[in-house]
Structure formats: structure tokens, C-alpha cells
Amino acid sequence: MHSEIENLVLPESMLDVSRISIFAGRFGTGKTEVAINYALALTKLDGSVTLTDMDVVTPYFRSRDMSERLERKGVEVVAPSELTRDIHLPAISARIWGTLQSEDGFTVMDVGGDSQGARAIGQFKALIERSGYIMYLVVNPFRPYNSTLERIAETVEDIETNARLKTGALVSNPNLIADTTLQTVQEGHRLVEQAGEELGLPIAFLCMEDRLLHEGVEDQYAQPILPLTRHFRPPWDE
């Protein structure tokens, strides 16, 4: 069974949090799960937490689909209105302006995949820069177009051009969902580390599903670990 999110605390080395944390990257690398888990972890700190759903790309499995659960746990979700939930519209919420102009609390931005997704945040460049931000590039080397150093380098360039913002760090999210083992994480993370070195980008943290986090696992990695609780499940696995 999955450990409850209440037990989740950010490692000390992750406590230096920018007001705005942006999760961008290739399509299907786990940005939404990471952003949700990160936002929930931030609720343990002082200050309000807002998660903005910037996804204009994906029709299913978006932050907005989890808004009730997140609101219950103290994360405000800024997403397109309920009316448009089941329509695949490339829309974002007008409330994003207010969220970005606010000077308090933390804002986590869940960005849609690829350059098309990144383009949706480009228009907020000035506001985001004024508030102070870090843009994370989420990498899962088991996904297509994520599995080689060249592809990851391409992604960084592609996302930065469209988001009009700079990548601050990589987030390593090596996984095969239910088939993930400790070995999967080890192998995948090695490639992300190489990419980080090549690109001159630090790895902010390594994501691992909570079921894998046995005693001593954390000691094997140089980076802090963000424990992930899976929020999205297929219909047959309710």
C-alpha cells in the first residue's frame, strides 16, 4: 500500500524554494505527478501553495482532474473552469494573472508537454521573472525522445525557446510506472546525471515512488529524493 502523503516532507536541501516552481519537459515525463507531489510537499512549509494547471496539450490525466483532492489537502488549484473540463480546449485560466502577481506563498506551475506546452507560459515571462522562479525540466529516460543525451539537450533548447525562460535544474524521474524497480531507477538516473553534467545543469532531486523507498535507498544517491505518491491510475486499477 502507499504511504500517506501526510508523511511527506521535503528534504532539507530542497527547502530553499523559489516563489515560482515551474515543471516543464517532454510530453509524458511525469510533470503532472511530480508537480502535484511537490505542491503537496510544500504545504508543510509556511505560506500558501497554488498549483496552476498550464496544460494546453493533454486531454486526460491533468492537474485539474485532481483539484478536489488537492484543495482538500491545502493546495489551491488554478485551472480552466469546470465548464471546459471535458472539452479539449487549449485554454488556461485568467486567474493565473492574479496568482503570478501575488507576492506571497508558493506557486507551482504544471506545464503541458513539449514546445507546444511550454509556449503557454512564455506570455508570462515578465511576471514570472519579477517574482523569482526556477524552471525544472522533468526527465524520464524511459520515454521516447528522452532516452539519449542529444535528445535531452534538444529538449532543453526547445522548451527554453518556447517558454522564454531558463532551465534552472533537471528533475530526474526515471520510471516505468508499475514496472519500476530499484534497478530501473539506478539505470535511468545515471543517464540523467550524465545529461546534467553535459548540459551544466544540476539535478534538483530524484523522484521515486514511495513503495520503493526502503531503508537506506536514499544514501545511494547524491541528490535529495522526492517521494512520489501516484495520483493517476488507470480505470481498471481503482
Add this chain to the structure above:
Amino acid sequence: MAKVLMKGNEAIAEAAIRAGCDGYFGYPITPQTELLEYMSRRMPELGRAFVQGESEIASINMVLGAAAAGKRAMTSSSSPGVSLKQEGISFLAGNELPAVIVNIMRGGPGLGNVQPSQSDYFQATKGGGHGDYFPIVLAPSTVQEAIDFTILAFELADKYRNPAMILGDGSIGQIMEPVELPEVESKPPDKPWAVTGCKGREKNIIRSLYLLAGPLEARNVILQKKYREIEANEQRHAEFMLEGAEMVIVAYGTTGRVAQTAITRARDEGMPVGLFRPITLYPYPKDAISSLVEQARVFLVLEMSAGQMLEDVELAVKGTVPVEFQGWLGGRVPTPSEVTQTIKEIRTKYLK
């Protein structure tokens, strides 16, 4: 083979590439668009043809052209888009041209919504377009099956010179799962009938136009003979916990998978229930269903539709055993607990 994590739509695209697909022709529509997106990137990298047509109708006719030239060609869409392609699919069948069509079904009728559905079963398996014909229809229930069946679809299409369809619901297109991609490309057979330029040989003529009744009847007799051959050779299905099952659930695709979870739970509570999951929807695996009437005391058909495959089950069971049905409409996906509840009710009605 190392595992990778793929979305159903991407997996179908990559499988088609490995099956030697020479040309992809399509038009975007949710929840299938990732397939076209993936192709738009990969096909040019490999020097193969990717064309976003000006419409679904244009795209299916480009498929027809490529297939006539002997190429492995495909298109993909979702329900309303596949309705637009029906004329072209009928032409593919009439011309005896192999091609692969993917339908990642969404809620209907009309514009409907972008949620998962299985309400295009009749359209897919009973012809869909005009005239007496059947496309071969394969229904994946996992992303791995989406890969395996796409490759199989290209092979069967070539083997029978007939359109083949992958019929998945929105969940199959959108879900992400770990998969293994085959390393070896599937090789198309020789196509001496293709229109490739007739230097040094007799002209090849590909047509579905036969002006007189006699020749068109003769043509239809040939086609029907082929469909009987497909029905005799290509029925496929999967079974889950059928041993000792007095209640047989028949469900395909995502519904089959939801049923599988429900059946596992029901078995834990000692209920004698199992799953018959059709893989080919045309040809329907009716022989295997017919042989289950000895064992089953009741059939339960589950579909994300108002009851379309239900008719094929009833035809195979021929009134010998009761056939019950539960459907979900408008893009709603059942949960395993709903199905477990239905299993309990049916059990009380028939097995006590």
C-alpha cells in the same frame, strides 16, 4: 528487449513504423492526436511519408493511393473522423487493398465528447461504409497489445488484401504503460498486383467499378469467399479465469480489463466467474463462445455502449443460455466495483 514507457497512441505509431509502414496520412482529433504527432516527427526522420491531409476524407484516399502502389499505408482518427473515412474504407475493401485504419473511440453520437467509448462497434465490424464487406478488426486492451496488434493488422491486411482496423477506446490511446517494442521489422509480401508502372509487364488494374450486374456479382462472390476464409482462420480471443466459470463475462478492450480486476475480486469471494475477451471483433470469435455454452449458465456482456457486441454474443449463444448486459454510455468508463456489484446481482439471479 528493454522496456520503455509509452502512451497507447505513440505505441501504435511506433509499432506501425516497425511494421514497415511507408506512409501515414491523417488529420488530428482528440483523443488520438498523439499518434499523428508522433508520426509527424518520426516518419520524416526515417525518410518515409507523413502527410497531414486537409481532411479525414483526403487522408483515407491518400492511404488508398499508397496502398494501390504497393506500399504499407495507414491512417488514424477518432469516432467522428472515422465516420468520414467510411467511403474510403469501402473503396479499399472493394479494390481489395491492404491498409491499416486506427479508431481511438470517443463518446458519440455526433460530436459527442473526448472521453473513452466503445460505441463504434457496429460501424467497425459490420462494414461501416456501403456494400457487402468487412474490415478485419482488432481490439487491444493494453498498450503492449496495441503494439502487437498493429503489427498483426499490417500482416493480416497484406495476407487478405483487405483493410484492417485497430479499434481502441480513448483509454487505450491515452494510458501510459511499460512496453517492449519488437526489434525486427515485419516484411511485407510481394505485391505483383500493385500499380507500380507497367514497364515490361501487363497492366495492373485496381478498381471497384463494375458496370454490369453479372461481373459485380462475380466480384462480390470472390469477396465473400475471402470473408468466409478470414472467419475460418482468424478468430482470436483471450481467456481469464474461465476454468470452472459458470458465469462468463464477455468484454473487450478497457472494459475487458476492468472486468478482469472485478473477476479477480469476485473469485476471491468464491464466485465462479471468468472472462472471455474477444481480440478479433471481425471475425468475431463466435466458435469459441459457442463452445462455452456447455459450461456457462449465464453470459454477461459488458460494453461502453448501449449493447452492440451483445448481438454477436447472442448470435453465438443461440438462445441456449441467458445473456445479460450492462452498458456505460456517453464516455463513462466503468469501475471494477461497479462490475463486481453486477456480478453479485447476476449470481443471485442465476446461480443460486
